[in-house]
Amino acid sequence: MALTALSHVLMKEKNYKIFFVLVDHGIRRNSHKEALQVKKLLKINNIDLKILRNKKKIVSNIQKNARDIRYGLLIKYCKKNKAQSLLTAHHQDDQIETFLIRLSRGSGVEGLSSMSETTKLKHGVNLIRPFLEFKKIQLNYISNKVFGKTFKDPSNKNKNFLRTNIRDLKKILQNKGLNFEKIIRSIKNISSSKEAINFYVARSIKKFVKFRKKETILNLKQFRKEPKEIRFRIINNIVKKRTNSYYPPRSEKVLNLINNFQTNNLKKCTLGGCIFERKRSFLYVSKEL
Numbered sequence: 001m002a003l004t005a006l007s008h009v010l011m012k013e014k015n016y017k018i019f020f021v022l023v024d025h026g027i028r029r030n031s032h033k034e035a036l037q038v039k040k041l042l043k044i045n046n047i048d049l050k051i052l053r054n055k056k057k058i059v060s061n062i063q064k065n066a067r068d069i070r071y072g073l074l075i076k077y078c079k080k081n082k083a084q085s086l087l088t089a090h091h092q093d094d095q096i097e098t099f100l101i102r103l104s105r106g107s108g109v110e111g112l113s114s115m116s117e118t119t120k121l122k123h124g125v126n127l128i129r130p131f132l133e134f135k136k137i138q139l140n141y142i143s144n145k146v147f148g149k150t151f152k153d154p155s156n157k158n159k160n161f162l163r164t165n166i167r168d169l170k171k172i173l174q175n176k177g178l179n180f181e182k183i184i185r186s187i188k189n190i191s192s193s194k195e196a197i198n199f200y201v202a203r204s205i206k207k208f209v210k211f212r213k214k215e216t217i218l219n220l221k222q223f224r225k226e227p228k229e230i231r232f233r234i235i236n237n238i239v240k241k242r243t244n245s246y247y248p249p250r251s252e253k254v255l256n257l258i259n260n261f262q263t264n265n266l267k268k269c270t271l272g273g274c275i276f277e278r279k280r281s282f283l284y285v286s287k288e289l
């Protein structure tokens with residue numbers, strides 16, 4: 001709601017064309033009713049809200065699949081309406097939770113750097129997260145000040161979701177004296193390391209990876225000479241480009257694939273929607289049909 005309020009001000013002051021969009025995942029019984037309540041409140045404030053309804057049934061890996069569907073719908077809407085950027089209201093509390101979730105999964109530099117302020121999505125859409133430096137309580141204050149209320153997502157209390165449990169853990173850690181400002185500092189330091197690594201990844205890809213229309217070809221002899229983290233990032237980069245995916249495969253699966261191809265035990269496998277096939281000293285990667 002704070003993002004809506006501030007975007008509306010920006011739209012009026014700068015004469016920007018801004019679309020206000022909410023995704024109804026359709027997971028909970030009352031989700032559409034709740035979406036209509038938001039639309040009604042915004043209409044009172046002269047803001048036209050578009051509700052995008054998900055028609056796919058989500059039954060497993062709910063949060064990941066809901067996220068993929070959400071971004072799919074939003075990117076499609078941006079493309080249809082020629083919107084160059086997509087703004088989301090992720091805030092500092094979300095950033096800390098993401099860090100703790102990825103820490104619990106054994107993530108490396110890529111994962112622990114958490115969310116970036118800007119990310120390039122499919123069809124050239126720029127994902128922008130303007131509130132990563134702001135706390136949830138600050139955004140709630142804006143929402144209450146402008147609209148007189150905030151809306152709470154009931155799924156945030158669902159103990160079946162890891163993020164909900166991490167959120168509860170965060171409260172315990174805070175009560176025990178953990179300083180979350182230090183965690184934010186760590187995230188920024190890791191992000192700086194990621195930028196340096198990305199520089200070397202780009203240089204290595206230029207040396208021995210060829211991107212063609214239907215496949216990507218990687219020179220395994222030169223690939224083996226690279227440090228472990230660089231090899232890991234190269235595979236992630238290839239998968240994301242071939243599938244137009246925002247999120248890379250889980251790190252454990254990527255590392256297993258690299259190890260299997262390096263020990264010459266594997267000829268062909270799939271990962272993250274891609275087919276990997278070794279032919280002599282080259283690895284061919286194509287998108288699964």
